[in-house]
Amino acid sequence: MRLNSHNEWAPLKEIVVGSAQNYTSHDREVSFNLFHHENLFRSDWAYPRLSSAHSPVEGRQWRVKQRYVDELHEDVEDLAQLLVSLGITVHRPIPLPPDAATIAGLSWQAPPTPALNIRDNTLVLGDEIIETPPAIRSRYLETRLLTPVFQHYYDRGATWTTMPRPLLTDASFDLSYARDTSTTLGGPTEPIEEPVTSPYDVGFEMLLDGAQCLRLGRDLLVNIATDNHRSGCDWLERHLQGRYRIHRIDRMADNHIDSMLLALRPGVFLARHAGLRDLLPAPFNTWKMIVPPEPAEGNFPVYDDGDLLLTSPYIDLNVLSIAPDTVLVNADCPELATTLDKEGFTAIPVRHRHRRLFGGGFHCFTLDTVREGDLEDYQQ
Numbered sequence: 001m002r003l004n005s006h007n008e009w010a011p012l013k014e015i016v017v018g019s020a021q022n023y024t025s026h027d028r029e030v031s032f033n034l035f036h037h038e039n040l041f042r043s044d045w046a047y048p049r050l051s052s053a054h055s056p057v058e059g060r061q062w063r064v065k066q067r068y069v070d071e072l073h074e075d076v077e078d079l080a081q082l083l084v085s086l087g088i089t090v091h092r093p094i095p096l097p098p099d100a101a102t103i104a105g106l107s108w109q110a111p112p113t114p115a116l117n118i119r120d121n122t123l124v125l126g127d128e129i130i131e132t133p134p135a136i137r138s139r140y141l142e143t144r145l146l147t148p149v150f151q152h153y154y155d156r157g158a159t160w161t162t163m164p165r166p167l168l169t170d171a172s173f174d175l176s177y178a179r180d181t182s183t184t185l186g187g188p189t190e191p192i193e194e195p196v197t198s199p200y201d202v203g204f205e206m207l208l209d210g211a212q213c214l215r216l217g218r219d220l221l222v223n224i225a226t227d228n229h230r231s232g233c234d235w236l237e238r239h240l241q242g243r244y245r246i247h248r249i250d251r252m253a254d255n256h257i258d259s260m261l262l263a264l265r266p267g268v269f270l271a272r273h274a275g276l277r278d279l280l281p282a283p284f285n286t287w288k289m290i291v292p293p294e295p296a297e298g299n300f301p302v303y304d305d306g307d308l309l310l311t312s313p314y315i316d317l318n319v320l321s322i323a324p325d326t327v328l329v330n331a332d333c334p335e336l337a338t339t340l341d342k343e344g345f346t347a348i349p350v351r352h353r354h355r356r357l358f359g360g361g362f363h364c365f366t367l368d369t370v371r372e373g374d375l376e377d378y379q380q
């Protein structure tokens with residue numbers, strides 16, 4: 001079918017499910033540490049204690065235990081199978097081979113990450129694929145693993161756009177959010193490294209992830225926490241002029257908003273807390289907000305100090321809607337399923353054990369490419 005996805009809830013026909021294959025380590029350098037700063041350094045949320053004697057670091061590489069790598073892979077493959085069994089066409093990225101060569105920019109080198117959290121670096125708007133500029137060096141070529149999928153839709157008439165590619169030197173990043181302790185949700189934090197100068201410095205660059213945008217038909221809510229995001233959003237606004245209305249949301253999150261706020265159908269959000277309403281523009285600030293109970297500690301595997309946690313305990317809010325009344329929910333988060341059931345949704349429980357270790361839930365590691373319906377205006 002042709003690429004056609006305008007929102008987060010319409011009946012799902014086709015989707016891309018990310019690949020976890022060979023996601024064996026995290027590359028602990030400045031772009032990674034900065035992106036995940038809130039989670040890594042808010043020490044009352046995060047393992048490992050950074051002073052841990054058990055740190056599994058070899059050079060910059062932070063190895064993930066093989067058992068978790070295998071279990072993640074199993075859960076992602078099961079999700080893909082489940083979607084197929086529901087009659088949905090599932091596309092997959094090229095799996096990262098075990099011996100993938102190091103990638104490089106003009107001032108850096110990094111081991112590549114598999115195309116797992118594919119929501120992050122691509123934005124699908126109607127019949128257009130927009131590859132957004134990667135903010136983490138090891139993820140620089142991640143969307144290339146999606147080339148066959150994008151080519152498939154391009155061949156069927158989709159527009160395929162790539163936002164300007166950043167240089168990603170140390171000086172590319174606006175550090176103000178990470179350094180502003182009032183924005184780090186109150187926990188104790190650690191400083192991030194000083195930028196090292198490079199001949200390729202061009203100042204702050206445009207960086208904006210697809211997962212910072214919530215698609216509500218003609219309206220897009222875009223989370224802005226830094227100057228990098230602001231200029232990425234300027235590009236998007238100019239590119240989409242006359243087609244979409246962009247609403248900038250000031251610091252709802254450090255970057256991605258899909259464990260903060262998701263739209264389940266027109267008029268209904270799933271929200272981390274009711275206070276998010278104050279950040280929303282009219283008329284979306286009058287939509288109903290379903291706020292699930294606080295996540296229970298027992299919902300998560302018990303990790304060691306050596307296991308790096310990349311998400312908050314709110315990650316299970318990151319559900320995937322397959323229809324306006326049907327939502328895939330983490331099987332380990334029964335209170336969320338109960339909340340949704342009570343609100344009249346069908347919550348399908350799906351296993352995903354290590355969502356805190358690999359930075360994403362069901363919404364993050366999928367990219368819906370075909371949903372029913374046309375571009376609608378929910379302001380009318």
Ligand SMILES: NC(=[NH2+])NCCC[C@H](N)C(=O)O
Pocket residue numbers: 039117119120211256257258259310311312313314315359360361363364
């Ligand atoms: N698209 C994504 N990768 N979203 C994940 C967001 C996770 C969020 N930073 C949290 O810690 O809860």
